[in-house]
Amino acid sequence: MTSVCASPSCGKDTESNLKCPVCLKENVNSVFCDQTCFRSSWSHHKAIHKGDDGSEDYNPFPTFGYSGNVKPHYPLTPRRSIPKHIKLPDYAKTGKPISEIKNDRIGKILVYTPKNIEKIRKVAILAREILDAGAAAVKPGITTDEIDAIVHKECLKRNCYPSPLNYYNFPKSVCTSVNEVICHGIPDKRPLEDGDIVNIDVSIFYLGFHADLNETYYVGDKAKANPDIVRLVETTRESLDLAIKAVKPGIAFRELGNIIEKHATENGVSVVKTYCGHGTGEYFHCQPNVPHYARNKAVGIAKPGMVFTIEPMLNLGSYRDMSWPDNWTSATQDGKFSAQFEHMLLVTETGVEVLSARTETSPGGPVDRI
Structure with a gap:
């Protein structure tokens, strides 16, 4: 009987037992091709096992100094399968995006043809539908792993590959970042609580192109009743909107950070400097880099046909971040809340088109400040 190797760096069909x-x-x-696959994947694979004491729910890094109240809740569910008919990006089985790595050496900002822009536009619309499906499930009591399952299912329904899955061995199909987690949170068994905020970052691969977008959502009513949390979330949302309004042919990408940081500072929040917006489309991540802080030195001028994201991450406290031992999750150093919004943009002849725009039925959306 043919199975798929459970090693995240393999993923090949195997008849091994x-x-x-x-x-x-x-x-x-869990089936592995051979001992090499098993041993090389152990550090990732063991995340789906129960705790050493047999506990159903445990913290895999009990001695780590977390900055806030959010901690990982393992075991993770096993890697979700992908049907054979779905077209895979080059890293889906190996974990290494070879074409992206090669393109990074060139550093050229891609300008897409009208034919490819039409494909990218279709992929972005599907990504919005998938994000909205995941967001519709946000409520107290649901786990981020359950949101991951919804996103994965919605991708497969549309014949899309969830871009995060096995990208540099990321174990899930979506990133879910709760409260003080800035980005790259791994979906797990922690139930969302009334008063939380959660960012859902959806990326998909379809028709040979990637789409990428995210939003931060209030969980329950307590967060909406907290003036500091509302100030953070709505300032982040507004800073993205202000930056988008400035996009047009001829603008330097470095200017967008000035707009974002000005609005953040005026509202008493800080701008994360470690992560930035990026080109997307043919590659998951590529040039241009789009920092969100002021006086940055990003290279490049916007031209019609370019596709990129702006995705500011703003914090209630310090802008400084820290990484968890899972080598993915980034959180604020002081444990204070962080919010993020991301849109995928096309530079047009006269301005900008928001490829990942919300629809009239999209969950979430702005709330009035308190």
Whole structure:
């Protein structure tokens, strides 16, 4: 019987019967091509096992100094499968985006043809539908892993590949970042609580192109009743909108950070400097880099046919970030809340088109400040 190798750096079809002994005890079906695949993937694979004491829900890094109240809730669910008919990006089985890495050496900002722009536009519309489906499930009690399952299912329904899955071995199909988590949060078993905020970052691959967008959502009513949280979330939303309004042919990408930081400073929040917006389309991430802070030195001038994201991350406290031991999750150093919004943009002859625009039925949306 043919199975898919459970190693995130393999993913090939195999007729091997080599199974993880821990998974066998827990009735989890994980098959590996050989001992090499099993051993090389152990650091990632063990995340789906119960705790050493047999606990169903545990913190895998108990001695780590988390900055806030959010902590990982393992075990993770096994990697979700992809049907054979869905077209894969080049990293889907190896974890390494070789074409993206090669393109980074060139550093050229792509200008897309009208034919490719039409494809990118279609992919962005699907990504919006998928994000909206995940966002519609946000409520107290749902886990971020359940949101991941929804996003994964919605991708497959549309014959799309969830771009984060196995990108540099990321284990899930979407990033979910709660409260003080800035970005790249791994969906897990932690239930969302009334008073939380959660960012859902959806990226998909379809028709040979990627689309990328995200929004931050209030969980329950407590967060909407907290003036500081509302100030943070709405300032982040507004800073993105202000930056988008400035996009047109001829603007330097470095100017967008000045707009964002000015609005952030006026509203008493800080701008994360570690992460930036980026080109997307043929590659998941590529040039241009679009920093969100003032007086940056980003290279490039916007031209018609360019496609890129702006995705400011603003914090209630310090702009400084820290990384969890999972090598993905980025959180604020002081444990204070962080929010993010991202749109995918096309530079037109006269201005900008928001490819990932909200629709009349999109969940979430702005709320009045308190």
